[in-house]
Amino acid sequence: MKISIMEWENQTSSSDFILTGIFSHTPTHMFLFSLVLGIFTVALLANTIMVLLIYLDTRLHNPMYLLLSQLSLMDLMLICTTVPKMAYNYLSGRKSISVAGCEAQIFFYVSLFGAECFLLAVMAYDRYVAICYPLQYHNLMNWKICGVMVASSWILGSFDGIVDVAATLSFSYCGSRKIPQFFCDVSALLSLSCTDTSTFKTLAFICCVLMLLFPLLLIIVSYTHVIVAVIRMSSQEGRHKAFTTCTSHLLVVGMYYGAAMFIYMRPTSNRSPTQDKMVSSFYTILTPMLNPLIYSFRNNDVAKAFSKVLGKGKPRK
Numbered sequence: 001m002k003i004s005i006m007e008w009e010n011q012t013s014s015s016d017f018i019l020t021g022i023f024s025h026t027p028t029h030m031f032l033f034s035l036v037l038g039i040f041t042v043a044l045l046a047n048t049i050m051v052l053l054i055y056l057d058t059r060l061h062n063p064m065y066l067l068l069s070q071l072s073l074m075d076l077m078l079i080c081t082t083v084p085k086m087a088y089n090y091l092s093g094r095k096s097i098s099v100a101g102c103e104a105q106i107f108f109y110v111s112l113f114g115a116e117c118f119l120l121a122v123m124a125y126d127r128y129v130a131i132c133y134p135l136q137y138h139n140l141m142n143w144k145i146c147g148v149m150v151a152s153s154w155i156l157g158s159f160d161g162i163v164d165v166a167a168t169l170s171f172s173y174c175g176s177r178k179i180p181q182f183f184c185d186v187s188a189l190l191s192l193s194c195t196d197t198s199t200f201k202t203l204a205f206i207c208c209v210l211m212l213l214f215p216l217l218l219i220i221v222s223y224t225h226v227i228v229a230v231i232r233m234s235s236q237e238g239r240h241k242a243f244t245t246c247t248s249h250l251l252v253v254g255m256y257y258g259a260a261m262f263i264y265m266r267p268t269s270n271r272s273p274t275q276d277k278m279v280s281s282f283y284t285i286l287t288p289m290l291n292p293l294i295y296s297f298r299n300n301d302v303a304k305a306f307s308k309v310l311g312k313g314k315p316r317k
Contacts, residue, residue, distance in 0.1 A: 015098075016096040016097060019182060021182045023090055036087075037083075040087075047075050047076040049292070055069070059304075064126055066150065067126060070153070071120075078109070078116075078288055081284075106168060110165075111157045114156060122153060124218060125218065127245065171200075172193060172195045178192075252295075
């Protein structure tokens, strides 16, 4: 039996928020919901396999694949932050999310979003050093430096998450508590506050712009040097290998930054809940599935590691 939002509001705590979600119970939306569950399953398996392969195969124990494993771990956590709650609400007919649950979603979502921005910049720097300074790679990108960069990505992302959670907790919420999203998005939540949030919105916008543009600038500078170096390569095989590795990363960067900039760098007056839901669905649900597939399909080392693991798993005759 379906429960309307109004009926559910009468049954839930007055402090809970209401997630409007993205699906209704029409046949078309039920099909789309099944498709999302399929994407979630593929993303869960693909990212888990990627992390395990890199951990198990010693040939993948180098900085490039350490960074890739961290990207898969972030994608795995990101999709688990939003989809399970959305699926539970849809299947149970419930629409509510507690204040604690909402703040947890905000923290993990914002932290992972920020950490991935910085990690993609670190991955671009790694390719820059590997292609432009191959003889000095082990000095410029050793395990210690790589570890510091990865830890910094997590710390900077987590700091952003803590600030957003602290800010949203400090505001008062009155009247309607319906969040026009399928998860607790900061901008959607702030629109429900009866407190003046204009100053925080301005600061958050500036922070998002800096957090997006600074890593993106590093990525552009790194790949400008990489492209010049690749064009100058005399070896056809070396040029092909370099382009294969770099295009995989650039595809991921293009998808991630394209969606993020569309969401966070548009004026508030040009935004609509429907557009926000669609674009948020892309980079919180679809992108975590595509990232490991892009890297695995275009990477011979990952394919060989996967074949090796499958070969070990086969029973001997």
